[in-house]
Structure formats: structure tokens, C-alpha cells
Amino acid sequence: MAKIVGGVTTSHIPAIGNAIANELFEDPYWKPFFDGYPKAREWLAEVKPDVAIVVYNDHGLNFFLDKMPTFSIGAAPEYQNKDEGWGLKPLPPYPGDPELSWHIIESLVNDEFDICSCQEMAVDHGFTVPMALLWPDQTQRPVRTIPVAVNTVQHPLPTPARCLKLGEAIGRAVASYPKDLKVVVLGTGGLSHQLDGERAGFINKDFDLMCLEKIVDEPEALAKYSIHDLVRLAGAQGAELILWLIMRGALGRKVAKVHSNYHIPISNTGAGLLVLESAA
């Protein structure tokens, strides 16, 4: 049977992608951020997952406002990265696992979640930056991937409570898959940041640290917030916390914290990293 072995949360902002491209790992500005990742990579090397379910938000690469699905799941044999408008060279494609994708889609719809299934899906920095942080060698793709894209672009966004439940349903879906597979779930984005308006540059360290603590054993406490609460407390883009809640829901009730890191600022963002292991 397939099993979710754990999850990782990480920021995914484009500036990280630039810093990776320019190898700024020892640069004083970036070092406290990048130094958080070797432990996450060590954990992944230990558990050797077969598949990564990557929960992220599309930033206007695959989806436009003509059609804006709330929850979309990739069901493609591979996922291409593309130019997002800044002329960066696209990364090599990421292999998919369409059979597991369809199993998850069917299970979620049966669980009353309405999913947009995507047999083609271009993945942007929301997906590629976390993958590059956790598996830096771009010539190798040691895990198959299943992108789960959540609308954080156009309100109304799905509520935190709904997202935690979606994660729980993903957990049930994976647990009911008959093949022996080890699965990790990545919750990307966050933590507090706001890019737009006179409030640009808003960061809330206290809120971020509270989230990093509560999400381990009390995710329900975070699921009580409304999206409006998250925008108020964590900034307009801090609403990406819903992506972390999907990850957390998928891991089941009991988890063990393996590693965490937090650093301000990375570009305009409070950057959090968390590695959680599912209870045996």
C-alpha cells in the first residue's frame, strides 16, 4: 500500500530561483536561508520517497482569469516548466505518475471535492523552487511528481478549514492506493508577505512563528482563521498558508517534527521551512 512518509513546507518565491541560478548559497544575505535546507535533503535521502505531491499556487503561467479553478491536480506523464515572463531558461521537465494522479482525483471527487484534472500542466516557480531546494541536481529527477495547484490569485480563495480537509482527503486517497509507494507532500509558499499596495513589505514574525509551532500538533487552530484573517495577519500573499494546511492535513493526526528553519527577510518574505514525519 502507498504511504505518506512525511511532508516539507518551504517558501517558493522567484528570488530564491534567481539566487540558486547565481549560486548565492554563501552570500551573507542568503546563507541563513539556504543553510536550513541540507537537513531537509538528508531526511529525504533517508526516507527515499518515490513520489512528491507538490501543493503550490500557479502565478499566472498555467492558469489565467478566463478560467480559474480552485483545486487542480496534474495527471500528466510529465510537467514542463516555462518562461514566466522574465526570460529565464526553463528547467528540465518533471516526471509525473498519472496512475496515482487519477486514483487521487477519483478518490477526492468521491469525497465530495470538485477537482480540475489536468493532463497538461505547465509548472511555475511555485513548484520548481521547492523542488530545486530539496533536490538541487537538475540533471536528475529522483521522484515522480503530482502537482496540486490551488487558487490564491482571485478571491474567493478556499478557506483554511476546507484546505485542511482537502489534505486529509489526499491522505486517505494515497493510503487506499494498492501499490507500495512512499510519498512525501510539499506545502509551498508563505509565510507572511505582501507584494501589492501601500501595505507592501508587511511581515509578521510573531504570526509566522506561531504558525510554524501550531501546524505541527494543532493545525485545527490555524484552520479556524478566515482568508480575510490571513490577509490581515500575514499579508495578501500570506494567505498561501492554506497550501501548508493541505500538506499538514495529508500527513494524518500525529507527526514528529524533524527540522525547522525561519529567516526574515528573503526578498519581501518571512521564509519558513519545516520537515515533518508521519507517525508510524
Added chain:
Amino acid sequence: MSAPTPHEPIPGTTIFDGRMAMKGYPLNKMCYSFNEAAARQEFLADEDAYCAKFGLTDEQKTAIRERNALALLAAGGNIYYLAKFIGMLGLNVQDIGAQQTGMTVEEFKAKLKAAGN
């Protein structure tokens, strides 16, 4: 469940909801096109013609011409799509953050750094 009750406004923040999505549609559609290098070249070769092609309103055209982030947001621009326009101009989110808050880029960066204390 019924329709949600209206929320208290958050100062300096525009929630990009259906109303703003309708208002900003041509502007955001143009910015979305900038995913393609050929579109970026076409815009840079003749900005006014490219804005007209997407049917931008006068308010949106002026905001584009003036590179004014707050005016672009007020005209219905969404930051995720505007980021493509901003990036094409060689600017990043800190440059735009400074512009929106009336600071120099150095002041804006210092404000972000101070949030960690």
C-alpha cells in the same frame, strides 16, 4: 452556508475579488501575454498599439505608460500578472514595494530587515 458577510477593509490592501477581476480583465490579459518573449518584444516596440490590441481602458493605459504600480492595482491589475510586466522592465518586487510605499529601495529593504528584529 450563505454569502459571507462584508469584512472590515485592510488599509493599503485591495482584495482581488470578482469585481476587481472584471475591472482589470484587459490589463491582466495583456500582462499574461508577457509569458511569451514575442509578446514582450511586440509591447516594447509599440506600447500604445499593444495596449490598444488588448482593449485597455484609458485609466489602464495611463498606469502602464507611467509605470505606476498603485494606479495599475487601482485599475484592476493583479500583482501576479503585473509581476510579468514589472519583470520585463527589469524591476523586482522590492523596487515595486519601494514605489508603492513612497520609500527608496534601500529604505524599503531596511524596513523588511527590521521585521526580523
